[in-house]
Amino acid sequence: MARIIPGIRLWAVLVVALVIGACGGDSENTSENADQENTRLKVVTTVSPITSIVENIGGPRISLEGVVPEGVNSHTFEPTPSMAKLMAGADLIIINGLFLEEPTLALAESNKKDDAVILALGDRSVTPDEWQFDFTFPESAGHPNPHLWPDPNLGLRYAELVQDRLAALDPDNAAYYAGNLEIFRGKVEKMDQAIRAAVATVPEGNRKLLTYHDSWAYFAKQYGMEVIGAVQPSNFSQPSVREVAELIDQVKELGLPAVFGSEVFSSDVLEAIASEADAQFIDDLADDDLPGKPGDPGHTYLGLMKQNLTAMIPALGGDASVVAGLDIRNVFDGASGAVYPQ
Ligand SMILES: [Zn+2]
Incomplete structure (x- = not known):
């Protein structure tokens, strides 16, 4: 017995040590993840092409959430009241603008943090004299055609604006965002050349x-x-x-x-x-x-x-x-x- 008891005690001590070690490790990892989660810039976007452009620049170093579901009419989309919380937690809210997402913009403006930034990409990519008015977007109604991004050159302009703003809000990752922009630029330039070549065959x-x-x-x-x-x-x-x-x-x-x-x-x-x-x-x-x-x-x-x-x-x-x-x-x-x- 005398020889067994110390053995049991040793075993018990080891188990306790392992449990403490494991718990310590876990809580450390969890708090590390939480730290990372807390320090990542929180970005909210509207339509998916914009979410994708922002994702390409920010990669996993930002926390990114789009609000307009794919397959719905983005022109008439009404955000749900629950999206107010998402807007309230955002550091940066990125929209197309040019009157595409008025209800979402209103929700963002009334719920965002004081220092959160709303970035309207379309408004900053073309000047009013470059606005296109046409069939569904007549000049008489005053709202230009908001679909800038089907021209990849304007999609690239969006990416430049996103990179610029991410770098300003999160300078520690500025070089990473700039590097992603340059890779993205290369891909867009290839797309632009391919479209030109394809259209020339029509x-x-x-x-x-x-x-x-x-x-x-x-x-x-x-x-x-x-x-x-x-x-x-x-x-x-x-x-x-x-x-x-x-x-x-x-x-x-x-x-x-x-x-x-x-x-x-x-x-x-x-x-x-x-x-x-x-x-x-x-x-x-x-x-x-x-x-x-x-x-x-x-x-x-x-x-x-x-x-x-x-x-x-x-x-x-x-x-x-x-x-x-x-x-x-x-x-x-x-x-x-x-x-x-x-
Ligand atoms: Zn549309």
């Missing part, structure tokens, strides 16, 4: 877009295409019978081989126009619904552009193969933990 008379959702104004201007119409009225209702008849005549007259619907908006009307005018109906353009699911390698802003070009160019009689080989993945390896609401 017969000149076909470099025209009739779309349902009016999101190609800045893209078209950049790449020498013409948006001949957008079917969706400015109040996001349905177009009138007369407007539809005019569009059918226009497509027939121009001999357009294809018209383009959007994934987010059902477009029976455009489908009818296509069939009346004997044009192909392509229903899968998207301006803020990234391909695949969060975490997929192609679920990125550049992945969205690649998908659109792959749908658009061949339907107009061109060759989009130059787009196929582009690397559209994020600039950093692994997961950033960014939240994309679905």
Whole structure:
């Protein structure tokens, strides 16, 4: 017995020591993670292409959460009251601006911390004299077409503004953000060249877009295409019978081989126009619904552009193969933990 008891005691001491050690380690790790979590800049964004651009610059060194779910109409999106808490915790709130997300902006303004910054990328990327007014966004209503990002050059401008602001708010990581911007710039430049090359293969008379959702104004201007119409009225209702008849005549007259619907908006009307005018109906353009699911390698802003070009160019009689080989993945390896609401 006398020999066993010390053995038991030793065992007991070892177990206690191990338990204490394990607990100590755990609580240390947890507090380290919590520290990291607390020190990471908290960034809230709106639509997914913007979330993706911010993710590319901030990578895992920021805490990032988008609020507009993919597949909803971002133009009429109303934030839920629970998003007030998210806004209240944010250091930086990044929106497109140009009147795209007015209810979300109002929620951000009334709930944000005093020192939190709201960065409206679109407002800072073009001047009012560069605003595009057109079909769904008539000048009489005063709100320009807010879809700047389908032109990747403007997407890059967004990334520059994001890098600038992240570096100012989080100088310790400034070099990291600047490095990511340069890699992103390289990818965008390749995308820009590929789009130019792909558009050049489209017969000149076909470099025209009739779309349902009016999101190609800045893209078209950049790449020498013409948006001949957008079917969706400015109040996001349905177009009138007369407007539809005019569009059918226009497509027939121009001999357009294809018209383009959007994934987010059902477009029976455009489908009818296509069939009346004997044009192909392509229903899968998207301006803020990234391909695949969060975490997929192609679920990125550049992945969205690649998908659109792959749908658009061949339907107009061109060759989009130059787009196929582009690397559209994020600039950093692994997961950033960014939240994309679905
Ligand atoms: Zn849109």
